[in-house]
Ligand code: GH3
């Protein structure tokens with residue numbers, strides 16, 4: 001059996017165009033795996049493929065060799081004979097599809113004449129098209145083109161959907177970002193707090209939530225203007241980001257001049273250390289609005305709650321508790337941290 005050329009009449013009109021399999025991107029390599037046990041048929045197919053401009057042709061004479069080549073070389077298309085010694089073409093097609101997992105390589109079956117059932121079973125096994133042997137070169141090239149077109153389209157779709165996925169991710173991040181301070185916003189904080197409560201509950205680890213509020217910030221705005229107020233918020237945002245050194249610590253802008261810190265795996269003692277460090281850092285942060293008489297010292301008050309979450313713990317209960325603690329810190333004179341669990345409004349705290 002050999003590859004037979006198209007009749008001369010068929011060739012004349014379309015020969016120049018059809019003789020070569022011209023991929024859309026001519027520079028892109030295209031490889032074909034030929035699985036055919038008959039040497040003469042295989043040789044003829046390989047020759048035709050080379051003539052058609054296929055850059056790489058791989059050959060296998062049985063199913064197992066085909067599978068090994070497919071796995072190691074990943075051709076762009078497979079020409080697969082149905083009748084093979086040992087495992088048949090249907091088996092090979094099923095194995096190839098299983099190997100791919102989510103990818104797609106066109107498979108064109110090679111079947112004998114008058115074998116409609118072969119074709120049916122071939123498509124059922126995962127084939128995409130078929131060619132009747134002996135194969136006409138013009139039909140072979142036409143099918144290669146059609147498959148290449150589908151393959152290109154699919155690859156573009158895959159690229160597009162990956163880009164879309166990335167854009168979506170970016171959009172989600174933007175939706176959860178506060179544009180003034182670049183900290184996570186309230187929406188992001190809510191999501192992360194829910195997630196960290198669930199994680200801490202699962203792991204049986206302590207979780208600390210801290211709500212911080214700048215002291216007398218209205219007065220600052222009224223005296224130095226909103227623009228200077230915004231600058232202050234940016235400084236504080238940077239400082240909070242710096243103080244969150246562990247990868248899962250989150251600093252968020254809760255709203256206005258209020259900030260929230262989510263500190264996973266942080267017990268009361270750790271929360272205390274953290275509050276001290278934050279107080280020290282804030283002390284060294286000096287701001288000087290142009291219309292101010294000199295450097296100004298910002299202060300903030302913080303409400304802290306720490307717990308190992310159980311089934312009654314929710315983001316709402318933790319926020320409420322931190323907010324109550326914040327209120328206590330404010331009413332006890334500001335510039336301090338307070339926690340009901342620790343009753344940490346000590347002299348030391350007052351000196352922060
Ligand atoms: P307290 O110590 O009790 O917290 O007093 P406070 O003045 O900080 O609190 P209050 O709630 O009375 O006022 C908060 C002020 O924060 C009001 C507003 O001037 C200021 N503020 C809130 N959001 C922004 C913002 O995005 N930019 C600026 N510049 N100021 C803000």
Ligand code: MG
Nearest residue numbers: 037081083084
């Ligand atoms: Mg055969």
Ligand code: MG
Nearest residue numbers: 213256257258
């Ligand atoms: Mg406030």
Ligand code: MG
Nearest residue numbers: 213214215217
């Ligand atoms: Mg305030």
